[in-house]
Amino acid sequence: MSLAGKKIVVIGGTSGIGFARAQQASAAGADVVLASSRQDRVDAATKLLGEPAGGRGLDVADGNAIAAFFEEVGELDRLVHTAGVSLVVKPLADTTPQKARTVSERRFWGAFLASKSAAPRLRDGGSITFSSG
Template sequence: MAPLKGQKIVVVGGSSGIGLGVAKAALQNDAEVVIVGRSPDRLKAAETALGGRVKSIAADMTREVDIARLFDEVGAFDHLVSTAGTPPPNYPIGDTDMDFVRGFVDNKLIGAVMLAKHAVRGLKKGGSMIFTSGINKDRPPVPGGSVVSAIAGSFSYFARALAQELAPTRINIVSPGWVDTPMWDELVGEAKSGYFAAMAGRVPAGKVAAPADVAPAYLYLMGNDFMTGETIHIDGGQRLV
């Protein structure tokens, strides 16, 4: 495993949840970290939470001009991590709203494709890109899970093809189970604790993850130069129940 000391890591989605956990873990491993998100306020709060030891850049990955500017500003770097995403559509297919679904696809999938496109020019030899899919492709919430399931599932194939196209740059995916993040507060509000207690009772690991529980999967993929085109599931056994 290559050490991360002194390596520059760009975490898109690093202002909250899983991305913030990855940024924290990377800093603990002496990496140089740049966090990216849309909201300057969220970025400021994350900078504070990370002890001011990160650079932050506001950019919206649904806007290609933002992504191009982001990588111009970042310059040469070692690893791209993206955990960026918005809460998934949660209504049955019969009630699907085309604009909302398009917005979700734009944010999650096309945003990742555009990140990869523009990251290439600054990524150093030996570098990697890691994107985030999720348990919903394996255990879709029903109803309303088809869209998020389709998009999350596509990430593994995106990584496999891109790992060949961009070799020796490595491309991998992390697929987390449920993780306690602000996304859940937005999705289900006060019902969160009930959902989490029920899930903790079902999964073999006996708990719902915190961001710190899944961050090591990202660090592993950055550090292991023999991992590419792969999807790592880190879900406490949630796919088994």
């Protein structure tokens, strides 16, 4: 399927499922925009994809940064959200509230805020896809 002329944003696109999706979309002709918390990894991934792929560092724990990112992106056709810190499951007694919040801020609230910013900018037929756990 051709994705020529489609803009696809992949948050968490520097490795794993997100990078695989970015590669697939790029091969299908999409204009891919990657984001993850580390600019060096964004640069390495966009280099591997080649032009016209682009991207920038974005920490999904930062709601203001998410809003600014989508202001910059403008209209889009697909959002793929796979960003998330490692899910280390420990017994409840060994899990601090701070650690649990760190995980949920990135895995749940990051996805929530990205979707909230992306939804009004989706073109007709657009979609949002999540991969989390």
